[in-house]
Amino acid sequence: MANVPEDLHYSKDHEWVRVDGDVAIIGITDYAQNSLGDVVYVELPKAGDEFSANEPFGSVESVKAVSEVFTPIAGVVAQINESLADEPESVNSDPYGSGWMVRLKMSNPGEVDSLLTAAEYEDFTKAETE
Amino acid sequence: MVIELTATAPQLKQTPLNSAHRQLGARMVDFGGWDMPVQYPAGTIEEHLRTRNHAGLFDVSHMGEVDVRGVDAIAFVNRLTSNDVSKLVDGQAQYSALTTPQGTVIDDLLVYRLAGDHLLLVVNASTTEKDWEWIKSHHTGDSVELKNVSADYCQLALQGPDAQTILQKLTDVPLAEIKYYHFTPGRVDGIDGIVSRTGYTGEDGFEVYAAADRAEQLWNKILDAGDTGSPTGVLPCGLAARNTLRLEAGMALYGNDIDDTTTLLEANLGWICKLDKGDFIGREALAQQKQEGVKRKLVGFEVTERGIARDHQDVVINGERVGQVTSGSPAPFLKKNIGLAYVPVEFANVGQQIQVDVRGKLVGAQIVKTPFYKRAK
Numbered sequence: 001m002a003n004v005p006e007d008l009h010y011s012k013d014h015e016w017v018r019v020d021g022d023v024a025i026i027g028i029t030d031y032a033q034n035s036l037g038d039v040v041y042v043e044l045p046k047a048g049d050e051f052s053a054n055e056p057f058g059s060v061e062s063v064k065a066v067s068e069v070f071t072p073i074a075g076v077v078a079q080i081n082e083s084l085a086d087e088p089e090s091v092n093s094d095p096y097g098s099g100w101m102v103r104l105k106m107s108n109p110g111e112v113d114s115l116l117t118a119a120e121y122e123d124f125t126k127a128e129t130e
Numbered sequence: 131m132v133i134e135l136t137a138t139a140p141q142l143k144q145t146p147l148n149s150a151h152r153q154l155g156a157r158m159v160d161f162g163g164w165d166m167p168v169q170y171p172a173g174t175i176e177e178h179l180r181t182r183n184h185a186g187l188f189d190v191s192h193m194g195e196v197d198v199r200g201v202d203a204i205a206f207v208n209r210l211t212s213n214d215v216s217k218l219v220d221g222q223a224q225y226s227a228l229t230t231p232q233g234t235v236i237d238d239l240l241v242y243r244l245a246g247d248h249l250l251l252v253v254n255a256s257t258t259e260k261d262w263e264w265i266k267s268h269h270t271g272d273s274v275e276l277k278n279v280s281a282d283y284c285q286l287a288l289q290g291p292d293a294q295t296i297l298q299k300l301t302d303v304p305l306a307e308i309k310y311y312h313f314t315p316g317r318v319d320g321i322d323g324i325v326s327r328t329g330y331t332g333e334d335g336f337e338v339y340a341a342a343d344r345a346e347q348l349w350n351k352i353l354d355a356g357d358t359g360s361p362t363g364v365l366p367c368g369l370a371a372r373n374t375l376r377l378e379a380g381m382a383l384y385g386n387d388i389d390d391t392t393t394l395l396e397a398n399l400g401w402i403c404k405l406d407k408g409d410f411i412g413r414e415a416l417a418q419q420k421q422e423g424v425k426r427k428l429v430g431f432e433v434t435e436r437g438i439a440r441d442h443q444d445v446v447i448n449g450e451r452v453g454q455v456t457s458g459s460p461a462p463f464l465k466k467n468i469g470l471a472y473v474p475v476e477f478a479n480v481g482q483q484i485q486v487d488v489r490g491k492l493v494g495a496q497i498v499k500t501p502f503y504k505r506a507k
Binding site: 013041043068 | 168373438
């Protein structure tokens with residue numbers, strides 16, 4: 001069963017958000033990395049790039065496929081995870097830790113409240129696979 | 131991100147190993163109307179590497195088989211295919227193509243000579259029906275009996291440097307004596323079948339054909355004999371690894387690199403065009419194209435900048451869109467991003483710099499020699 005940490009927020013596009021003050025740390029969920037398979041390439045934006053909610057900010061590529069990654073909330077990129085350039089497999093091995101993708105300075109921190117809780121996301125993925 | 135789900139789709143065709151794949155935890159996909167494993171829990175990269183270093187087992191039972199019997203069998207198939215069937219001896223197989231009058235490709239296939247009056251054609255899964263109709267439509271006065279026996283056979287491919295040792299545990303057939311592209315009828319684990327030294331991975335290995343209802347026994351016995359589960363044992367491998375293995379080996383995939391819009395000569399398959407063997411469908415067009423020269427050619431390329439080229443992306447040379455990637459993928463063993471693409475013949479030279487339009491970003495690449503990977507003999 002996929003790992004869904006309690007303290008994170010989730011999108012229906014299978015991204016997770018960890019709130020750190022006015023910064024949102026974003027990555028893809030365990031369920032997402034498992035569906036994708038071996039990640040071999042991660043394309044990320046540049047620091048300073050601005051995104052509105054539900055806009056794609058990058059992509060993850062497995063051997064077989066390319067998937068866009070969306071930011072569930074609006075903001076400006078404060079930092080990207082540079083280590084994914086050399087170690088894209090972190091997205092598979094540690095999706096909620098070293099596999100994080102971007103730190104986003106939130107334009108509207110209230111948007112976080114509209115995301116799914118861990119329990120809601122778990123139900124959502126269950127319904128999706130049934 | 132958007133996840134493509136693996137739903138059970140009852141309208142898809144299944145091989146006799148469908149439940150075996152599901153029990154192993156395979157992710158199943160719709161492959162040309164077949165419900166097939168794209169990867170198992172080990173993952174595509176591990177499956178690919180295990181096949182290169184030890185052994186991989188593939189269910190290729192979705193491939194089609196057409197049985198051709200009768201005194202005119204060789205003459206009949208020789209008229210429909212581009213390679214020279216008359217060169218085969220009993221127990222030999224040949225890579226060939228069914229060609230259109232324009233010299234383009236209806237399908238690529240293997241022709242097995244079981245006897246002077248008995249051939250077995252092994253064709254691609256998604257083209258089986260089309261091929262069968264085409265083959266039947268050319269059956270006129272010939273003394274041959276044609277049968278679509280696709281559903282009767284299972285086909286398992288055991289590939290990799292350990293393939294012979296593993297398979298030998300299950301058969302008295304002296305495998306070392308079977309040469310590349312040769313085969314022998316024989317028993318594997320007591321099951322009657324055909325053992326063929328062929329494959330689609332660039333490795334040594336075997337393809338075993340047997341009755342469909344013995345597929346599961348054969349599959350499980352080969353996995354057991356290959357010590358599956360150990361870090362150096364045989365791994366079941368899905369279609370994703372099959373694709374990356376064949377691409378590293380520079381082998382064309384029907385529907386991607388060759389189809390009814392590409393001629394054999396454009397696809398570098400001149401070596402299976404035996405223009406002097408006598409008449410065959412497409413011979414005239416191919417002879418003319420050979421004389422005039424092709425305008426475009428299938429080449430291999432290696433991405434030299436960051437990015438992964440994918441199927442159908444445009445090739446740009448000197449700022450102009452001049453061709454298309456037909457197969458593009460990471461190459462797990464070579465640890466490079468590689469691909470095959472059609473480019474105008476004037477650019478089809480090793481060392482030529484090209485760019486690939488990767489979702490709006492031009493990524494540098496260079497034409498290289500194929501095969502990308504060649505095993506040490």
